[in-house]
Amino acid sequence: MSGAVVRPPARGFPAWAGPEARLRHLLGYAVQAPSRYNAQPWLFEIEGDGLAVFADRRRALRAADPQGREAAIACGAALENARVAAAHHGHAAEVETGQARGVGEPLARLWLGARAAPRLADELLFRAIPLRRSSGSVQTALLPEALQGSLREEAARLGCALRPVPPMHHRALAALAAEADAEQWASPRFRAEQAIWTRPALRTPAPAPARAAGVLGRLLQRFSGTGRELDRRIGAQLAGLLLLSTRGDEPADWVAAGRALQAVLLRAAAAGLEASYLSPPLEVPGVRQRLRRAIFEAGHPQVLLRLGRGTVLRTPRRRPVELVLRAFAPAVEVRVGEESAVEAA
Numbered sequence: 362m363s364g365a366v367v368r369p370p371a372r373g374f375p376a377w378a379g380p381e382a383r384l385r386h387l388l389g390y391a392v393q394a395p396s397r398y399n400a401q402p403w404l405f406e407i408e409g410d411g412l413a414v415f416a417d418r419r420r421a422l423r424a425a426d427p428q429g430r431e432a433a434i435a436c437g438a439a440l441e442n443a444r445v446a447a448a449h450h451g452h453a454a455e456v457e458t459g460q461a462r463g464v465g466e467p468l469a470r471l472w473l474g475a476r477a478a479p480r481l482a483d484e485l486l487f488r489a490i491p492l493r494r495s496s497g498s499v500q501t502a503l504l505p506e507a508l509q510g511s512l513r514e515e516a517a518r519l520g521c522a523l524r525p526v527p528p529m530h531h532r533a534l535a536a537l538a539a540e541a542d543a544e545q546w547a548s549p550r551f552r553a554e555q556a557i558w559t560r561p562a563l564r565t566p567a568p569a570p571a572r573a574a575g576v577l578g579r580l581l582q583r584f585s586g587t588g589r590e591l592d593r594r595i596g597a598q599l600a601g602l603l604l605l606s607t608r609g610d611e612p613a614d615w616v617a618a619g620r621a622l623q624a625v626l627l628r629a630a631a632a633g634l635e636a637s638y639l640s641p642p643l644e645v646p647g648v649r650q651r652l653r654r655a656i657f658e659a660g661h662p663q664v665l666l667r668l669g670r671g672t673v674l675r676t677p678r679r680r681p682v683e684l685v686l687r688a689f690a691p692a693v694e695v696r697v698g699e700e701s702a703v704e705a706a
């Protein structure tokens with residue numbers, strides 16, 4: 362399958378067509394959202410002037426994301442892209458989040474809403490949709506106060522919190538990240554899943570010892586104890602680390618986190634910044650719980666990321682809109698991993 366390269370829809374918005382054509386157009390923006398391993402775990406259904414998003418169970422990452430939390434985050438990010446694009450095209454779209462407890466229930470719905478002039482804030486986000494990128498690692502510098510404030514506001518607008526993880530917690534966080542990383546790589550299921558999604562040509566799990574730990578894990582193995590050199594190196598790995606958190610930890614909170622993440626990423630992209638993620642300590646449920654206590658987080662940690670200038674090696678592909686429509690999806694054989702980008706583990 363040849364996936365489309367990330368790019369906004371080529372044709373103009375069908376402003377005078379019915380809601381179905383307009384919502385389909387918005388999907389061209391929705392699918393440009395980020396997702397773990399670029400799995401694109403979303404399916405959409407157009408119902409009148411509503412667009413429902415579902416987690417695509419065939420694209421679930423059962424080892425890395427056992428609860429479907431990151432999948433819901435990705436769905437939320439996709440819906441926020443659609444909302445921002447709707448605003449640009451003159452619709453005051455609204456998002457309603459459900460609980461999605463049963464199979465086949467949508468995680469959330471976007472309603473096209475009344476005609477309204479676009480707001481300046483949404484225009485800024487809209488222009489950044491094609492600019493936003495993830496990077497394996499980024500060079501972080503202290504973000505200007507004003508930008509930090511805008512990023513916090515974007516998260517708060519959607520009921521989430523964004524805050525820096527202070528250096529005093531970096532050592533504990535690095536140890537938890539290394540533990541999670543080691544636990545994941547010790548699991549044949551995790552290695553198989555990672556191989557499928559990131560190396561379509563290979564399709565075999567990497568042997569455990571070769572991939573046993575990420576950068577932080579290797580660092581901690583090499584320098585045990587409390588040396589200053591270790592702190593300096595960990596500091597360099599985690600400088601500028603931000604935590605996005607939510608008050609609750611239900612599917613609706615994960616969708617809100619995804620919407621907030623996307624708004625933050627677009628704001629950052631508008632300022633020329635890319636994102637790099639530190640997901641393993643949030644993917645192993647026991648480690649995620651301990652991380653919460655170790656960094657004195659009152660809310661539920663959802664995303665750990667750094668923003669800065671990065672080097673993007675490759676533009677990840679996306680499934681075309683036809684393949685993310687629920688009505689068509691079951692008829693199409695989706696070969697997992699075909700469109701995936703190579704992640705820097």
Ligand SMILES: Cc1cc2nc3c(=O)[nH]c(=O)nc-3n(C[C@H](O)[C@H](O)[C@H](O)COP(=O)(O)O)c2cc1C
Pocket residue numbers: 367393394395396397398399431434435493494495496497638639640641664677702703704705706
């Ligand atoms: C919730 C979430 C977690 C992610 N975790 C990681 C990660 O741990 N490592 C990584 O390299 N990329 C991570 N990514 C980024 C994806 O790899 C990236 O979004 C995908 O490859 C598509 O690329 P793009 O964001 O540049 O469009 C994550 C993205 C999301 C939404």
